[in-house]
Amino acid sequence: MPRGDKDKYTDKQKRKAEHIEESYEAKGVSKEESEARAWATVNKQSGGGERKGGSGQKNSETAKKKARKSSGKRAAATRKGEPRPGQQLEEMTKAELMDRARKHHIARRSTMRKSELVEALAKIG
Structure with a gap:
């Protein structure tokens, strides 16, 4: 089951996670695993919740993109x-x-x- 509350996610991110979750469930993946995978996908694609406040992270959108890009390069290496x-x-x-x-x-x-x-x-x- 995914941790934390989802208040910091936009409605669009919540809808995307819901659609991804439904897709996994249609493939026979359990409800809990589908939900976890869906939120992991949303986090990977958008860098997490986009609303201000909460965790104290002050990463700009460009910093998030740079971190995701370097993460991919490290994984490939x-x-x-x-x-x-x-x-x-x-x-x-x-x-x-x-x-x-x-x-x-x-x-x-x-x-x-x-x-x-x-x-x-x-x-x-």
Whole structure:
């Protein structure tokens, strides 16, 4: 079930969420899941409630658009196996390290522990 009240959403956003919810229910998704997905979609598309007041966020519409755009770029980079900006090797999962090691053709990577992968990747830069 979606959290919080929906007072900050415009009537248009509420209608959009209702239509999306109905569409998911027609596909056989449960009522609760449909509602959660609908509001997630509305939030993704419009950046959340558009009426003033409430949470204290002072993001302008241009700031919201910029944040959504950079979010998409980061997600695409993650899918390609690129590290997140500022991410240290030690913070990466073993699977992420294995992918990087594979791309750099590091020998015997399948037998390495996480610490050994970090060490080998650190050597190549």
